[in-house]
Amino acid sequence: MSPPNGTETAVRKLVLALFLVGSAGMALELFFLEHTESLWQWLPLIALGAGILSGLVAAISPRRSTIRPFRMLMFAFLIIGLLGVLLHYQGNVEFALERDPSLSGLPLVWQVLRGATPALAPATLAQLGLLGFIFSWRHPALRENS
Secondary structure, three states, X not given: OOOOOHHHHHHHHHHHHHHHHHHHHHHHHHHHOOOOOOXXXXXXXXXXXXXXXXXXXXXXXXXXXXXXXXXXXXXXXXXXXXXXXXXXXXXXXXXXXXXXXOOOHHHHHHHHHOOOOOOOOOHHXXXXXXXXXXXXXXXXXXXXXX
């Protein structure tokens, strides 16, 4: 494989910067929203902290030993993000049915998606995970024996 060109390196750095800024912003948002009442609510904050740290290490010292753990964390971002969507959705279903037990079908789904807890917001964590995967996709450090 040929070494990365300047454009590839620049795009890779920009994608990592976008990941880091997005992760920091999301962590601050969750902190300000006091998203800390249970272990389930702490999970995205812990993942974001680990992702930011791992991303910074990968930026400073891009080696196989730093890129691989970063990639594993990005897989965790995907899983935690999808789990968050499920948890938010379930919580909104319970709340909607508590308010109106006659709801079902599309009216229930509509109420759930517009509920007090933003049902799709945790998908942002999955999106950040995908950005991290883009950064690490065919990363030159993964081709080296480091």
